[in-house]
Amino acid sequence: MKQCRLMNGDPEFIGGLVPGTKIFLANWKTVPIEVIKVGDEVLTSNGGAAKVEAVLRDDHHDLVTIRQNTRHRAHLKDPSVEKPWGIIEITCSKRQKLVLSTKQRIKISKRGRRGFMEVSVSQLADRQTKDGRIIKIIKDKSRRFPLTAERSEIIDYVKPMVLRSEGRCFTWQCEAGDLVEYVNKKRQAGTRMILQPFSIEIPVLGPWLQQCFGRNITAGQLEAMAWLLGFWIGDGCREGAKFALNSEDDDVNTRLEENAKVWGMTLRMWYGEGRKASGFLHTYTGAERLWNVNNPLVKVLEGLRFYENGKRKDRKNVPLFMRTEEIVVREAFLAGLIDSDGYCDIQDGSIRVIIPTAYPPIRDGMRSIGRSLGLNVSTSFRGAHFYERHGQNKSDTWTFYLSGGTNDETLRSILNRCSCERKRNPKIQYCTNTDFEEFDSDYQSEENENDPEDNDDLSGIREGFEDDLEDDPEEQQDGTFNFGKFRFEIIPGRKDAVIGLVLSGTSNRTFVTDDQIVCASAELSTERLESRPYFRRRCLSCRTETTPKWCKVPWLGYVLDRICLACSTRYSRTHMRCSNDLCNWVFRLRVQKGKKPRCKKRQVAKIVTRQCERCGSTPLQEGNP
Template sequence: MKSTEFSSSGLSEGSRVFLADCALIAVENVKVGDILLSADGNTSEVEGIRECIGKSVNVTQLSKHDTERAESMPFGLTEICISENQLLMFSTKQRVKTLKKKEKTIVEVTEVSKNALNGKVSMPRTGSKVFNKNASVTEIKEHIRRKTSESSDGKFRLHCSVKDLESLNKELRIASRLLLCPISLEIPVLEPWLEMFFSEKVTAQQIEAMAWLLGFWIGDGHKRGATFSLHSEDTDVNEMLRNSAALLNMKLTIKRRGDGGFFAVGTLHTLDGSWNKNSPLTTALKDLRFYMNGKRDDKKNVPDFMRTETRTVRECFMAGLIDSDGCSRNDHGTVKVKIPTAFPPIRDGILFIGRSLGLNITVTFEPERQRENFHQSDTWIFHLLLGANKEIFWSILNRCSCERKRSPPIIGPSKALADMPATHHTESTENGFNMMPITFKFSDSGTKRLFDIFLKDASASYITEQQLICFSASHGGGLVESSDIPSESFIAEEKNFCFSCSRAKDSSFEDVPWAVEYTWCSQCRKRYQITGAICLNPKCRKIPSENEIEKMRNKNFSRLCCLECNHGTKLEKRKVQEPVVSKFPERRCHSCSASTTVRWLKLPWDKKSTLRICRSCSHKFNMTNQRCLNSECCKLFGKNELKELVANSLSEIDDQNECLPCPRCQMPTTIKRA
């Protein structure tokens, strides 16, 4: 149905949504009776479509990428054009803040208005309550307990439009996230194919073995077929390759190549000795389109069906890819997995499989350039992080064969292992996935052709190509997933609240190390890691900040007294944390002469050199790729230095192709005026 009326909601022309079988269809081609995929993995039937002209906005995921040098938006960011009134799903974190003013205590807690006026949804707001100086600590904590118990997992989830978010104050808008939906639908493809190939029922171990082999082949496999590039001394990976092949009636032969090095080639043969003929792996690569066009020697490809494969197959595939091309590390307490690739089909596959599993993904782009002894193509570097689905992240790592990837090496001073799964109290959805929160911005996109989708069930949802959760045009909007009014017995239970600040328990809580029957929130935990101080009053247990400890010392240096209840405060004796010192004390950065750094790195332009640069200088060079050509100076230029140098030299040099002099040694640099 067409109309020139302004739309109440809808998606812009060209946007695509998922059908029930996970195929994508343009919104303008959706018809009445079509079955769409919903956020909970079920289906939603289309009851009506309305084509309208309306005001639209661009919703774009925020990033920390440097876009000054990029020709377009960084790869992998979520972006979509929708009606300013289209209902999406957002999450706003509940904020608790305690202030002291003129002998009064003000407690600010995010809450939801009880009544929605003029048909508007109930939006979160900051509520405050003032306690006089005679109020007890117990009374203040009782108030915090009741208010924080109204949220679900410490957050309020909203079905509203981006226009509705304008009513939020600055703090709540910053605390709001757009929710993306992992793909919970599972359509097995690999298992039926294996049963067809072997003409018998296959085991779970065989399915996992083939999924791992496919991921490992995408990374280290040869396009010729069942052959891999290996490290001859990487026994963990080689043994996994051997065992996986054996489960599929293949045997591994490893032969070293080169003179005295570790490079080796592994080949999988069938039990009758053939290489690619009747090979389960090679046949799977062709039939399932891991070859681009289904023919041997074609480009590698990650087929679209992998985003809806079973969770086990997706996890094993990613584990194989990490074993071949990836690495993991615990960088200052943050566990991450790095996977570089120079091939767009593999790049797209890593992104959509990672997103389908609900993982946080960042992408860095390194442009094509000539390095010493080799030419580097355009490279996309992925970092997979825990995000909201920690169990899935750790399940992937645990499926890796390489020990150093299952147990990431620690770089720099590691915080308490907040990322480790053992002590977390997580809450998963019914299908095992949690929504992915992302930061976002929206901007006016003018008047556009929009398409409203009316679903048979007005409260149902559908998913866009970007995995945004959209709701039917007939949906009323409102607050979802807030807790019921807590009972008195719930309020009285200590285990339901933070050991220190008394906010209600959520998925970020961890066990208190010295009192495992209690848990504490992430804020109190991090504050204690910094100060090591806690009030000894069992009714208070306040963990002071560094500024509060300074106030205590100014008030009474000999005995620290809690600012809340005036009881004694225990201060843990700790050694002063010294800066990280290199394992090689005599080493200095070849560019800035720094003697300490979190990590020493090779010279990007000469990997064989024994000289090293600090991480700060490496970051500068990665941003600009500019340096001084004097080997004794070797100054590396950051963005701001480069801009200033070019601006100051515009009037001094006539030849645009001449290299600019280094401001430190006056020798030529790689920077040209042009």
């Protein structure tokens, strides 16, 4: 087959992202997609590397925007509330393949009036598009059982189709345009896009401390320094090793003193009005007490640029290397930050951590570290305003909401490193507030709502086969994270330029964007993949291209071929077709003029002796007419 080429000489391809989209290379650095060259290696969804075979460009691709679909409602109710910040968004070709996750749906519906119950199990199945391509989508496979059916019979039907891993979720790929056109609304509501957490550990803090102090650093010292850094980001002062404390918060003050002691520093507190207090970390040279001189914390703040420009009194900053640091460092850093500025509660049965900040560098750092650990991170924004209660002017404030999602054990591990008992064991928040929920871990959506005709009498059957299936729950392995998942919507766009990365290999041809979205490789256009506008579906029997309804082929089972409504009606009456598999002509009931058949059996007997009207083959009787 001759390869078609674009005006710039590149071969035609399917998929692609707009220029400017940043991509992770195999060395964990991010670069714009237009900078990537043939031979470069990009990061894959399993943490490996894939070589770039071709970098192609097309200036006239149909674009779509994939945007995180949030549950933010506060800005809709109150015009003074700003729109949510940090929404995940990516613009790509309409034919870009997305890596998706859909929870398997097992549903039992009792149709009492009709005298049966219907069992449906979602499966990944083939679907033929209007332009002739074969794609994979999620569809329900259903079967009807009488109301008197045995429980074991239903279990035997369901059990072979149930997934055994990944929390009973399908991980599949689908083009953005096909997802909108061929997947129904309920199935779209239960489908999530995948975010890639960073299980890799590239130590920076530990080696730097060893080089700076000329000695081996223990695990306890490393965790203590990471906690101090997080606590300083929250309650520290830019002058150096100084903190704004609460004199009655004994748990936090004790942890600060203990971690400082690990690094040879002592905590000295000055008490102000009410519960206000200031804490200073001092070092000693003999009997002389020093502040910010030979101070280990200040050295780290300056050396690793927790000050924005590496100089004391500069603005606070969270370095980019923190999102690929050792997991213990990331967790201890967030624990210190939660001890300083955060608070926790339990809402709708899951733990939620809230952290406000007014500094954009800290805002960006918290989001990147949280998502690198596989946590669900959502953010609300409140612009500068006058706070009447205290008579103060408030600056721009971003409030972060962290939840475990698919990595609840990671959030538990972070909270266990906190010093406050009220944060390790948060209270239950009875007032439900869903204004800032962006991610789902349990796939609760309109797809999973009970059917109006479902009957509670079937709950015993559901529980029974759930137990018999012995489904293994999704467990988080040590040192690894489960994929993050988020709701999304697809918004049609204009025609514009896209760049496609064609990756080598056959097993894992994916790459990761700067927002940690997993995307599939672009594909060179072939006869199997290209859209065929001239494609028209034809009836397998009479070859017509128009019909009010396309029906399944009764004698072939589950195939992509279809027959027209007229042929389906004739076959339901005669159950007779041509024996030639290339013809498949459905026989008609023919009555001699002027004579009315006494019964169908005599009429069928006359038809059996006939030959196919089109090819002359003998008829094939299947079942009773």
